[in-house]
Amino acid sequence: MSQNHLYLVDGSGYIFRAYHQLPPLTNKHGQPVGAVYGYTTMLWKLAEELGKAEGPTHLAVVLDKGSHTFRNDMYDQYKANRPPPPEDLVPQFPMIRDATRAFSLPCIEEEGFEADDIIASYTKAAVAQGWHVTIVSSDKDLMQLIQPGVDMYDTMKNERRGPDYVVGKFGVTPDKLGDVLALMGDSVDNVPGVPGIGPKTAAKLITDYGSLEAALEAAPSMKKSKMQENLIAHADMARLSRRLVTLHDAMDLPEPLEDFSLKGIPTEPLQAFLEHHGFRSLLTRLGAPAAAVAVATAAAAMTEATPPPKPQVAPEPPIDRSLYETVVTEDALDRWIAAAHAEGVVAVDTETDMLDCVSCALVGISFAVGPNAACYIPVGHGGRDMFAERPAQLPKELVLAKLKPLLEDDSVLKVGQNLKYDLTVLRRHGIDIAPYDDTIVMSFDLDAGQSLAGHGMDEAAKVHLDHVCISFKDVTGTGKSQISFAEVPLDKATEYAAEDADVTLRLWKLFKNRVANEGATRIYELVDRPLVSVIARMEHEGIKVDREALSRLSAEFTAGIAALETEIHALAGQPFAIGSTQQLGAILFDKLGYKGGRKGKSGAYSTDVNMLEQLKAQGAEIAGKVLDWRQLSKLKSTYTDALQAQINKDSGRVHTSYSLSGAQTGRLSSTDPNLQNIPIRTEVGRQIRHAFVAEPGNVILAADYSQIELRLAAHMADVPALKEAFANGEDIHAATAQQLFGEVNRDTRGRAKTINFAILYGISRWGLAARLEIGADEAQDMISRYYERFPGISLYITETIEKARSRGYTETLFGRKTWFPRIKAPVQHERQGAERAAINAPIQGTSADIIKRAMARMGPALEREGLENVKMLLQVHDELVFELPEADVDAASTVIRHVMESAAEPLVKLSVPLGVEIGFGASWGAAH
């Protein structure tokens, strides 16, 4: 060996670059691995240099450790501006070490020193012994080290860099680079430098005067200029900067140079690593046996960046229910658990005796580890009925004890369809399923708005697998003869339950690839998937409802309704069903002769609020009474009565169910009961909110985003006037009124508010005209004026529609797609409807993304502050409702406000602040 050549790899610097340059890939375990993949290919590339003329004889990877270094002691602002690393990069840091170990390469990191200092020290030591050194990095600070025998290698650009490169880029030789960097400063690392001096001026000064110190000394005698003044004023900062950019090259070497000797890369640990992540193309190049690669491919359905390889596996066999197994022995159970471990991914589905996941009992669990490789483990069949024959099955406790390690194993991905249900059921048995994927959420993130794709399993199986699932009704029957799943015979139950798991796994493989290939990773991994377990907890928590209060209200409403009914019948001159629009229409228009038109194809009279308000204005007393009657009936039937029936017998609380795939825009929806439409707008309705109460000693706290959609519209359409108003904390509707009408009063503010909302919803002159009770021409003038005052808005609208038309979908700031198949409909009003929805979707959707991120982060944030008694209970689109001990209100408010206001970051940087209003009290009503 004539010449030793040391390669020093700047690992920390590399992964940031890899992260930003590569698409956000995930491996089969659902972990983000884009940067790891880039890092692995980089090491691979270096390994291939082995034995070449300029290749390494010695190699070490150098990483940063900890965040505090001697530079922080020198200057407490050092790197203080640096944003935290992206959240999907954080989990990749430890994987970088795994990758390095997989290549059997030494990895050096030292507390208190940056990777740059370690590299400088090793470089110095190696040069002293006459070695050549190549620094694998593109960091400009490290370029100071370039000298005869030392060069740099940028693997991404495939470029080797010597002194000429530095001269070309910075105008000075590497030995003067530190002086130039000190003058320039660095906003990322927060090296102050001298204001107003950039690379060009810095290079000129150093070239002219020879060094930083010489330039600073000469400053007073330079020609008077802003630059000269700054140079004098900030001389101390320049000297500090010089020390900050100086590399520390005299540290004790943690390991001797000789230990970095490199002979070759053993395939053993590397292959295991590549298989774990499913890095297919590298596996192939490693020369792994073809069979092993195929297995890894089939199991992993891996998603690599370039190029998307054609699946090399045979198409999956059709579903064959006869292959499913009913697990009733311990041996069989162990076998399935082992298979799941071996596969690394398993589809899971739980069967219960009723739908209510707070009170239901576990009846059985099904698994699938491959096509047709599915089983059902009954644990509660015939359970509740003491007289029914109980089929032979394993004890529930034993099964759960055996499954717990698998379901909580980090290295086995659990896949479910609508997993929040299973999460709740199993959490009641002390099992926290993780990590997980949810196929309903994946489907939604891929296909929201696509009219063909239903996200429920039966529909998804039909659409994507062309398979008709056994329906739940087929096994349990319907109506009066319906039986509980616990009473279904085991053979039938196995066919149904195992098929669910089998189908789920098949769908997952399909969706997993699509999520990566269709750009849905960001929204899925960083917004929706983390939310599943959060929602499960909220649903399980429920909210306390004061039954007596509701019952009192119910009685009041009943009396009011009865009184109104008598009056209405008297005014009508006959009794009739007031709730029947048909009968009401006949009374109003035929019998009493008020004027009003027939409506559309149904031929029925319109009797909605607008019509009744109009009649009332004409002096029809009956119309006002009907409106009052309707309000009270609505409140009674939908709220006071129905809500009492929804109070859970076991918990005494109301547990709503949130749908993660309910609204096309990405919003949640709430059912059984819907707790997102509890009255608030009228005084009488608001009383219902007062029945949502806290436990004794606790309070209800409500935190609302203020005007979030308008703020987002201002940001997304880039409207300076609106952004400024929000930045200054102005009343946005008043500000709009000022812009549009030149003066602010009750009337103009109200009209401005209407127009602001019209913008969010996709405006038409007729719609606005109807709302403002003005002519369409006048409405059109107003819209034109709005566009004039707030440019950007009309551009946003035309661009959004254009994008929806050309690509078929719109996107939120977080990349959530909503599809609009009707955007090209030949029927005009259908098309225009789709256009209005397309205008609204990015705004409403981004707002939904933001609050979802706040929800996902809320639990950990509260926990960090020791606030584990603060429970998040409800979400109402722009509001989060909590229950908490009264003593925690102040501390919790701080955390909640911060989490909500910063929820977009760091993925999205908004140019408007997000405002949050917080209130609390004994009830939800009192919290507003």
Added chain:
DNA sequence: ACCCTCACG
């Protein structure tokens, strides 16, 4: 199963 109406953001 569908329409109408109306509760919410």
Added chain:
DNA sequence: GACGTACGTGAGGGTA
């Protein structure tokens, strides 16, 4: 020149 629409939901009651 008209389409009596604003965007997104879920629930209850009446009707067929």
